[in-house]
Amino acid sequence: MPRATPQFDFSVLRTLREQREMTLAQLSEASGVSVAVISKLERNQQSAELETLYRLARAFGLSATDLMAMAESQLAHRTAEKAYRSGDFKFRQIKYANVVAHLGSAPAGAKVNRPEIHHDDTEVCWVTEGKLRLVLPHETCELGAGESIQFDAIQQHTYEALADSQFVILHLRKDKRY
Numbered sequence: 001m002p003r004a005t006p007q008f009d010f011s012v013l014r015t016l017r018e019q020r021e022m023t024l025a026q027l028s029e030a031s032g033v034s035v036a037v038i039s040k041l042e043r044n045q046q047s048a049e050l051e052t053l054y055r056l057a058r059a060f061g062l063s064a065t066d067l068m069a070m071a072e073s074q075l076a077h078r079t080a081e082k083a084y085r086s087g088d089f090k091f092r093q094i095k096y097a098n099v100v101a102h103l104g105s106a107p108a109g110a111k112v113n114r115p116e117i118h119h120d121d122t123e124v125c126w127v128t129e130g131k132l133r134l135v136l137p138h139e140t141c142e143l144g145a146g147e148s149i150q151f152d153a154i155q156q157h158t159y160e161a162l163a164d165s166q167f168v169i170l171h172l173r174k175d176k177r178y
Contacts, residue, residue, distance in 0.1 A: 008071040014042040016060050016070075031059035086112050089159070102169040106132075106161035113158050121171040123153035130165025134158070 017027050028035045033055050040046035041056075048056075050064065057067035081092045088110035092103040108130075125134060126148035134141045134149060135158040141149055142162065151157070153171060 008048075008068070010041040010044055010048060010071050012067075012070045013038065013056060017042075020060070027056070027059055031055040089161075098173045100171040102171075104165075104167050104169060106130075106159075106165050106167075108161055108163050108165075111158065111160040120174045121153040122150060122174060123157075124148060124150045124168075124170040124172070125159070126168045126170075128166045128168065130167075131162040132165050132167060133160040133162055135160070 013027075017024070022030070024035045024038055027033075027038055031038075033052055037046065037052065038056070041048055041052075053067055054064040057064045060067070062070075077096055079094050079096065081094050083090070083092050085091070089104055089106045089112050094101050125132065125143065127143045127145055129145050131142060131144050134143065134151075136151060136155055143149060
């Protein structure tokens with residue numbers, strides 16, 4: 001009979017430990033959790049108590065909440081792109097809970113006056129070819145190929161292509177881990 005997928009996958013502990021080049025004994029010493037308990041958790045042979053998670057998380061410089069989220073979530077997520085237009089701007093988009101990436105292109109003279117509504121996002125725009133003008137409430141920036149800008153996306157902003165342009169826009173959620 002196949003084994004059920006655990007609700008929490010604490011094999012992430014092994015991944016974190018190996019990334020930091022720690023042995024089981026070193027993690028045990030840093031966290032105060034026994035080698036036997038850590039080993040069983042890494043193999044999903046034991047459930048973890050909150051105090052144990054707290055101690056292990058602190059040994060990695062994480063909060064217990066972050067460790068729980070990592071154990072609860074898949075460590076790799078896959079999605080398919082979606083294409084859309086906003087005025088003369090063309091986009092290919094991939095979307096996750098914590099980040100939305102837009103690969104965009106626009107001909108010279110194209111303008112987006114009211115980009116889609118943003119949540120509490122940080123926005124990054126990186127121009128890979130051409131030239132864009134970004135108008136924010138208190139400043140205007142012109143970005144050429146190889147230049148980027150980061151700003152609080154909740155602000156009203158406008159993009160204008162000053163030349164045929166290719167660019168990447170990232171919306172990074174401030175309130176989600178995965």
